[in-house]
Amino acid sequence: MIEPAKAAFEERAALLLAVRQAGVRDISVMRAIEAVPREAFAPYKFRDLANRNMALPLGCGQTMSRPADLGRRIEALRIGRGHRVLEVGTGSGYGTAILARLAREVVSLERYETLAIEAARRLAALPAANAAALHGDGLAPAPTLGQFDRIVVQAALDAPPAALLQLLSPGGALVYARRDFAEGEKRPRQRLIKVDRIEGGDLRENDLGPHSLGAAAFGVAKAL
Structure with missing residues (x-):
């Protein structure tokens, strides 16, 4: 019989290997x-699955991304210790906590109030003092939030809205999953896209390959 501590260690090692095999x-x-610790952010009934490279259900019809997919999005941003990061779609707060270990400050916006409250509680318990989970529409953020060096959208879009791009500072980068509708196909394909604000304020896109995320939604909500 495998001891629980040893089993957890082996699962954690396998998870990190899966993230690396995904290209991170x-x-x-x-x-x-x-x-x-992903288990600290997973719903209680799914904590035994937290150290596996799989998506997990959350409240409000949302999901925790596979760690390998999350790792790809975060790596694409090339976050430095002095960067200010905006996350659109807090979810459980797991991605927020990872971002907080890389950046100077993280502001995360979650459209579902119940998820935002729960994520803020988990981040406080970790603790992640340089991260804030707020209830708000990340696709129509208030200009008063200021400029951000990096922005990650934890959802799929046809294109980033202008209100979001306006918060991207010169030299900044934004990552999201773009939905492309091919002729004759009922379901859109998704590509991981990085948008860089280059000299002069122009935007340049780079296609980083296939990806998969749930569709984004505008507005705010207390819960489903």
Whole structure:
């Protein structure tokens, strides 16, 4: 019989291997994923599955992304210790906690009030003092939030809204999953897209390959 502690260690090691096999190579990102306990953010009834590379159900019809997919999005941003990061779609707060280990400050906006409250509680317990989970529409953020060096949208969009792009500082980068509708196909394909604000304020896109995320929604809600 395998001891529980040994089993947990082996599951954690397998999870990190899966993240690496997905193409994540940045050591700082790998260390941040290793340092943040996913089980502390997973719903109680799914905690035994937290150290597996699989999506997990959350409240309000949302899901926790697979760690490998989350790692790809975060690595694409190339976050530095001095960066201010905006996250659109807090969910459980797991991604927020990983971002907090890489950046100077993280502001995360969640459209479902119940998820925002629960995520804020988990982040406080960790603790992640440089991260804030707020109830708000991340696709129509208030200009008063200020400028951000990095923005990650934890959802799929046809294109980032102008209100979000306006918060991206010069030299900044935004990552999201773009939905592309191919002729004759009922379901859209998704691609991981990085948008860089280059010199002069122009935007440049880079396609980082296939990806998968739930569709984004505008507005705010207390719960489903």
